Amino acid sequence: AQSVAQPEDQVNVAEGNPLTVKCTYSVSGNPYLFWYVQYPNRGLQFLLKYITGDNLVKGSYGFEAEFNKSQTSFHLKKPSALVSDSALYFCAVREDSNYQLIWGAGTKLIIKP
Amino acid sequence: NAGVTQTPKFQVLKTGQSMTLQCAQDMNHEYMSWYRQDPGMGLRLIHYSVGAGITDQGEVPNGYNVSRSTTEDFPLRLLSAAPSQTSVYFCASSSLAAANTGELFFGEGSRLTVL
Secondary structure, three states: EEEEOOOOOOOEEEEEOOOOOOOOEEEEOOOOEEEEEOOOOOEEEEEEEEOOOOOOEEHHHEEEEEEEEOEEEEEEOOOOOOOHOEEEEEEEEEEOOOOOOEEOOOEEEEEEO | OOOEEEEEEEEEEEOOOEEEEEEEEEEOOEEEEEEEOOOOOEEEEEEEEEEEOOEEOOOOOOOEEEEOOOEEEEEEEEEOHHHHHOOHHHHEEEEEHHHOOOOOOOOOOOOEEEE
């Protein structure tokens, strides 16, 4: 069965420092991987995706994610955090043969000035 | 540019009451879906639709009904509300091509409390 794990409920980073939000997955086929962001009292917004190709994927707002097949991970990264990056981040996965997304529980990212 | 519009934003129900959460999109998207979001859990798919007249069950469909009479609208009906249905509900839409690669547009959510 497909599953997604976000091992950290919360990540605290100082403004200007690099940030990483972790995600690991389990699928039986080829994975499609996604990151979404949710700001307070708002719906989720698509950030980036990995389908195939280059393992480093660039997305919105300066975020990027690295696909690591051997470690079954898809960590979200940003070189220099902004206070405005504070939000809830969700990782999701689906198999290439299955239409439905499976979501992680979310990681709250707090960027302190 | 409205995108995906959900109403109401907040609702309080008593156990056993019925209600409908409305979802409308103005992007001519074929794919529409309903999720629920509970604390400490990821989003869980309730029902989805790939076009007018076509609906299918997701991961947690029990206690919910949907219909898709038009491309624009995808209402979610709670037939007899239970406290376990207290949650935040999100409607999401996409073109079929984008949905196939997981890119969804979300509404702002409807917070439902069942007493």
